[in-house]
Amino acid sequence: MKMQESASIPKFTRKDLIPGGEVKWCPGCGDYAILASIQKILPELNTPRENFVFVSGIGCSSRFPYYMNTYGLHSIHGRAPAVATGVKLANPKLSVWVMTGDGDAMSIGGNHLIHALRRNLDLKIVMFNNEIYGLTKGQYSPTTQMGQVTKSSPYGVPDYPFSPLRLALGAGATFVARAFDVDGPHLQAILKEAALHKGSAFIEIWQNCVVFNDSVFDPIVSKESRPDHLLYLEEGQPLLFGKDKENAVISEEMSPRVVPASEAPKERLLVHKSGLQDPAYAFLVSGMTYPEFPVPMGIFRNVQSPAYDEILDGQVKKAKAKAKDNSFMALFDGLETWTIN
Amino acid sequence: MPSDSGLASQERTIVNKVTVRFAGDSGDGMQLIGNLFATEAAWMGNDLATFPDYPAEIRAPIGTLNGVSGFQLQIGASDVYTPGDNPDVLVAMNPAALKVGLKGLKDGGIVLLNTSSLTERNLQKAGLTKEDLDRIKSSYRLYEVEITKLTQLAVNDLGLTPAQAERCKNFFALGLISWMFNRKIEPTIDWIKKKFAKNPAIMEANEKTLVAGYRYGENAEIFSAFPLYDIPRARMNPGLYTNLTGNQAIAYGLVAAAKQAGLELFLGSYPITPASEILHELAKLKHLNVVTFQAEDEIAGICSAIGASFAGMIAATSTSGPGLSLKQEALGLALMLEIPLVIVDVQRGGPSTGLPTKTEQSDLMQAIYGRHGEAPVVVLAAKNSADCFHMAYEAVRIATKYMIPVIVLSDSYLANGSEPFRIPSPNELPEIKVQLRTDPNGFYPYLRDPKTLARPWAIPGTPGLEHRIGGLEKDSLTGCVSYDADNHEKMVLTRQEKIARVQQDIPDVEVLGSPDSEVALVGWGSTFGAIAQSVDELNRSGIPVAQVHLSYLNPLPGNLGEVLKRFKKVIVPEINLGQLSRILRATYLIETIPFNRVLGVPIRAQEIVEFVHQVFEGVVA
Numbered sequence: 016m017k018m019q020e021s022a023s024i025p026k027f028t029r030k031d032l033i034p035g036g037e038v039k040w041c042p043g044c045g046d047y048a049i050l051a052s053i054q055k056i057l058p059e060l061n062t063p064r065e066n067f068v069f070v071s072g073i074g075c076s077s078r079f080p081y082y083m084n085t086y087g088l089h090s091i092h093g094r095a096p097a098v099a100t101g102v103k104l105a106n107p108k109l110s111v112w113v114m115t116g117d118g119d120a121m122s123i124g125g126n127h128l129i130h131a132l133r134r135n136l137d138l139k140i141v142m143f144n145n146e147i148y149g150l151t152k153g154q155y156s157p158t159t160q161m162g163q164v165t166k167s168s169p170y171g172v173p174d175y176p177f178s179p180l181r182l183a184l185g186a187g188a189t190f191v192a193r194a195f196d197v198d199g200p201h202l203q204a205i206l207k208e209a210a211l212h213k214g215s216a217f218i219e220i221w222q223n224c225v226v227f228n229d230s231v232f233d234p235i236v237s238k239e240s241r242p243d244h245l246l247y248l249e250e251g252q253p254l255l256f257g258k259d260k261e262n263a264v265i266s267e268e269m270s271p272r273v274v275p276a277s278e279a280p281k282e283r284l285l286v287h288k289s290g291l292q293d294p295a296y297a298f299l300v301s302g303m304t305y306p307e308f309p310v311p312m313g314i315f316r317n318v319q320s321p322a323y324d325e326i327l328d329g330q331v332k333k334a335k336a337k338a339k340d341n342s343f344m345a346l347f348d349g350l351e352t353w354t355i356n
Numbered sequence: 357m358p359s360d361s362g363l364a365s366q367e368r369t370i371v372n373k374v375t376v377r378f379a380g381d382s383g384d385g386m387q388l389i390g391n392l393f394a395t396e397a398a399w400m401g402n403d404l405a406t407f408p409d410y411p412a413e414i415r416a417p418i419g420t421l422n423g424v425s426g427f428q429l430q431i432g433a434s435d436v437y438t439p440g441d442n443p444d445v446l447v448a449m450n451p452a453a454l455k456v457g458l459k460g461l462k463d464g465g466i467v468l469l470n471t472s473s474l475t476e477r478n479l480q481k482a483g484l485t486k487e488d489l490d491r492i493k494s495s496y497r498l499y500e501v502e503i504t505k506l507t508q509l510a511v512n513d514l515g516l517t518p519a520q521a522e523r524c525k526n527f528f529a530l531g532l533i534s535w536m537f538n539r540k541i542e543p544t545i546d547w548i549k550k551k552f553a554k555n556p557a558i559m560e561a562n563e564k565t566l567v568a569g570y571r572y573g574e575n576a577e578i579f580s581a582f583p584l585y586d587i588p589r590a591r592m593n594p595g596l597y598t599n600l601t602g603n604q605a606i607a608y609g610l611v612a613a614a615k616q617a618g619l620e621l622f623l624g625s626y627p628i629t630p631a632s633e634i635l636h637e638l639a640k641l642k643h644l645n646v647v648t649f650q651a652e653d654e655i656a657g658i659c660s661a662i663g664a665s666f667a668g669m670i671a672a673t674s675t676s677g678p679g680l681s682l683k684q685e686a687l688g689l690a691l692m693l694e695i696p697l698v699i700v701d702v703q704r705g706g707p708s709t710g711l712p713t714k715t716e717q718s719d720l721m722q723a724i725y726g727r728h729g730e731a732p733v734v735v736l737a738a739k740n741s742a743d744c745f746h747m748a749y750e751a752v753r754i755a756t757k758y759m760i761p762v763i764v765l766s767d768s769y770l771a772n773g774s775e776p777f778r779i780p781s782p783n784e785l786p787e788i789k790v791q792l793r794t795d796p797n798g799f800y801p802y803l804r805d806p807k808t809l810a811r812p813w814a815i816p817g818t819p820g821l822e823h824r825i826g827g828l829e830k831d832s833l834t835g836c837v838s839y840d841a842d843n844h845e846k847m848v849l850t851r852q853e854k855i856a857r858v859q860q861d862i863p864d865v866e867v868l869g870s871p872d873s874e875v876a877l878v879g880w881g882s883t884f885g886a887i888a889q890s891v892d893e894l895n896r897s898g899i900p901v902a903q904v905h906l907s908y909l910n911p912l913p914g915n916l917g918e919v920l921k922r923f924k925k926v927i928v929p930e931i932n933l934g935q936l937s938r939i940l941r942a943t944y945l946i947e948t949i950p951f952n953r954v955l956g957v958p959i960r961a962q963e964i965v966e967f968v969h970q971v972f973e974g975v976v977a
Contacts, residue, residue: 034824036836065819070663071826080824081837086816088666089826090659091689097656101624101663101671102816104647109667109816127659130652331642338643343615343782345644346608350598351543352779353399 027064029054034084040075045196045222049143050082052202057085060210062110069112070099072124075150076116076143076222093124096131099138107324110210113140118148121157121177132186135214136323141206142219144179147228165227180301180315183217184294190216191297191316195236196223201247201312208314214322235310244305248313254285254300256309264308269295271303289317368538368586373432375440376533379457380449381418382411382425385526390427391599391774392547393530396539397431398599398776401589404431405740405885407439407958408772412629412713419473419481424456431537433588437740437885437892439773441960445536447529449473449503451482458492466583467496468532470525472504501572503528510568511561520558524565531569538586541570593778600777602741602770603630606674606700607637609748611644614670616749616788617756620645622669624660626653626679629712630768631702634674654682658699662686665695666825668792668815670752672698677706677719680726680763687761688727689827691851694802694811696755696762700748703767705956714956715769717881718932723763724910724939730848732855734758735910737765739884742777744770747907753788754861758854759810765909767931769958770882796820801835809854855911862908864915873900874924875971878948880906880936882958883929889961894968901968906936917944927951927971929964949976 032054040046057067067085071077073092080087090098095113103111113131120128120142131138147165148154154167158179162171183191190212194202202220209216221232235244242258254264255276263279264271271285288296297315304310338345376393378386387408394406406429416423430440445466448454450473461467479485492498507525508518527548534541545563552559600608614621625635625648639648647669651657658673665671675683680701690697703719705711723735734754738747744766751762793799793812801823802811814821823835831838832846867876869891879887884905891903904919906912920926920940927949928937934950941948951967953959970976 063819065822066817068667068816080826083824085822087824087826088663088693089824089828090662091685091827094655094659094686097624097651097659098663098666100649100651100656101622101660101665102667103663104649104660105620105622105664105667105669105671106815106817126652127656130656327647331647334642341643341645343612344779346611346641347598347779350600351395351399351547352596352598354594354596355401355592356594 027058029058031064032057032084034082036081038082039078041226043225044075045145045224046076046079046143048196048199049141049202049220049222050079052199052206054083055199056203056207056210059207060110066108067110067112068099068102069114070095070102071114072116072119073150074116074119074148075224076114077119079114093119093122094127095119096124096127096138096140100131100136103136103138103324104327107137107328111138113138115140115142117142117144117146117158117179118156121179121182129182129186132183132188132215132217134323135187135189135320137214139209139216140218142179142217143222144219145222145224145228146176146231147224149224149227153227178301179217179219181298184298184301184316188217188316189214189318189320190314191301192217192314193219193221193312195221195232195312197236198312205314208317212317213325214320235305244309246303246309246311248287248289248300248311248315250287250289250314252287254287254311262309264303266299269299271299271308273308287313289314291316292318368584371585371587372434373430373436373440374445374537374585374587375428375430375443376445376447377426377428377443377457377461378447378529379424379426379453380526381453382413382415382423383418384425384449385523386425386427386449389526389530390429392544393533393539394429394431394599394774395543395547396534396541397429397587398597399543400539400587401592402431402433402587403436403590403592404429404775405436405439406774407769409957410713412711419450419452419478421452421456421482424453426453426457431587433590436590436775437889438958438961441962445533447533449525449529451478451484454492455482455484458496461496463495465496467492467498468529469498469500470503470529471500472502501532506568506572507565510565514557514561514564516557516561521561524561527562527566528569528572531566531571532573535570535573536584538584541566592776595778597776597778599774600741600745601633601772601774602738602744602766603633603702603772604637605741605744605777606748606764606766607634607641609745610638610670610672610698610752611641611646612745612782612785613749613752613788614645616782616785617670617752617790619668619670619790620647622647622649622661622664622671623674624649624651624657624664624671625674626651626657628654628676628679630704630771631674631676631679631700633771634700634702654679655686658683658686658690658697661697662690662693662695665690665697666693666815667817668813670756671696672700674700674702676702676704676712677722678709680719680722684722684726685728687733688729688731690761691731691733692827692830693825694759694851696752696759696813698748698751698755699761699763701763701765702771703765705954711956713768715767715882715958716931716954716956717765717767717883718935718954719765720880720909720932720935720939723765730852732852732910734760734762734855734858735765735908736762737881737907737909738770739881739905739907741770741773741775743907745777749785753786754858756788756790757810757861758808758858759813760854765881767882792818793821794818800833801825802830802833804850807857809850809857859911859914862911862913865904865906865913865919867919868903868905870895870900870902873902875900875927875968876902876904876920876923876925877927877929877964877968878904878906878920878936878940879929880909883931886959886961886964887929890964890968893961893965899968899972909936909939912943920944920946925949925971927968929959929967931959
């Protein structure tokens, strides 16, 4: 906060981010907590309010821009990363956020998502994962668990679900994290790190859909479950969990394995490092799923690599330095011309 | 340096126009020498139009009929509207090219045949026999030249491999044709020197071959019986000229418009034949404030352009028919957002993948009507390659003035064909005045300009104008989501009215040809040249017909209804099954006589002339 006061950037508060008008999510929806967290961290980012742009696709989560008093564009289903790409390329000074859901990002918009991540364009892609299609009233999504009964899968979901984190890692994302709606402080810390990251950031947020998929994450995120089934990743710390940190995760034949902490061989004990260039460790940890493993929350990967907009800017500067002329007539430079009198 | 020999020039016949077709394997460099011959003609003041015609495969099997790549051009001393219906001269590099190229060659036309290629195997691949060759000899003026062998001789002291030497043979053909038509080869020599500056051996080989071809014409005995031609200069508007293809012209028109608007240009695009060169051209122009983004797919192409427009750039996307289909949902978003956007559709043969390298005008309906909901957009069409510049420019002007998406229709024929383009000075171009909103006082996202109904362009980064827009129906003032029934009707009508008001801002149609005639030929897009030429011919032969050409398809020009009602018969030639014809009938409640061809090639002037004769004779009503 001190930094912000010293800068010449006009201050704004959380209140300034509330545009007025009703928020129309269902009562009790996890989206409210995410909205509150983002409204809390934005004033802390040392960026003027007019430089924030929230772009979304279609779905409950994609109504998000309407509830933020910043610039916002509610686009069409799945296409938010592509729209946001244009916004960012037009003005790299903007802080551009993509607000999306599991259906929007992983199903209809899968292509745009992987390419936005691959390019390392400086976008913050926030995916609300409730493992269901909410706005269309309860069909299974690409992240719904196999076998789950939904409106469109009366005999159980026949598809294997995506791992959003592994998809993002596979696409080359330089920042990959996971958080969940009801732990505000953790979520805010992750969002802030993402905002400060230069390059593409992918944040999966587990979000409870009270109407169509209520409590689906409770076996992991409820207060009672957390000690044994949830693992907060902390930089430089070993992967320990349990009420008294009595369990450890070690690596065995390139796979994770849970052992009592007292028996964990030191050289095989996993110690969290998000800054590794090679995504192999992040891939291993992101494969820890319920109920065999405690489910990790936190930053899986956070590496620096030149961002697409920086690379492009470099090309433009080089081209401009080389060009003798940038007037209208320069358009026709290098073409064969002749004069008719 | 070769010069016109006095002897040759004495024997030259002056012709007003000539059509030449170069044909060879798709790796033979026919497109290249076709373009270079066009440049030579342009340097000598000829008007011209070109038509490259190549297979969809990059390298079809050598020597086969499918692999034949052609390049046709017409050069002339007066207005050249088309690349010519029927060539006067065919240059055939192999038997397959001969067989394909003969189609349409004028009776008694000249054939220059590379006899080095007449092997059994090549003849077999082309399905030609010795008897066929004899028949060709009796129907056409066949000149047999061992082009490959003479090329190898010309470069034999340069130490090239036989394959490298053979690859120069297209320049031999160009040299010979240049001599035949008395076109100077200096522009080609300049081009070779620039192009191969980094490869002196190849540079020298190509130049030597070109000169050898030219000298062969001067010296070879066979050509003493050969008719030699000259084509006087055309009368063209004074100015600085260059040759532009339609795709280049689209790219330059967009840049010129962005410059005039004082904004940067963004192109979001996905590679597709025959539109990719627009992306290639613009990608080179970073120093002129152009950002190009090669998107992951067609949808991302237009969506990125929507984002760039929202953020204050002149934004465009370029594609062909299949891509336009994919972009339609996003195009609906753009018109709902009411942001400026240019969509260039370089039409090709459809439906589905269709004929990727062939031309058609079959996207008119999808351009005007292709979206769900009441979703009107402005649709313009270029009439020739040079006009692509002006229509791209015009699209930016209208899009920014009215805050709407505008579709520009071109086609494969215009995209690849080239013609002389007079480079305008910036002050001859129409004004493009863009006002980005900065004042927060009284700002509402959908508060409209009373005249144009344009809403303010308020871009991210502007303090105090933070607002949200999207694809849901919006309140007519605040832009907030609104499901109110009356508001929706008001917005649907307003979006329609915006398009209607563009009519005040576009020129009336002109009647060309015989204005007092009872028959009009009404066209749009690339049929302009063929219709103009047919009207010319018909009027000269005493059959009075008029031409009405539409550059604006939606909205249509204000006077069009009144103009069409002056004629008893309205003939509508199109390369589709009557799309404009149907629109004219529905809009003006008039009868039309459609004339439709869908051969993947431009309609020929002669076909139109014959059709008009049939109309006059009462065969077609």
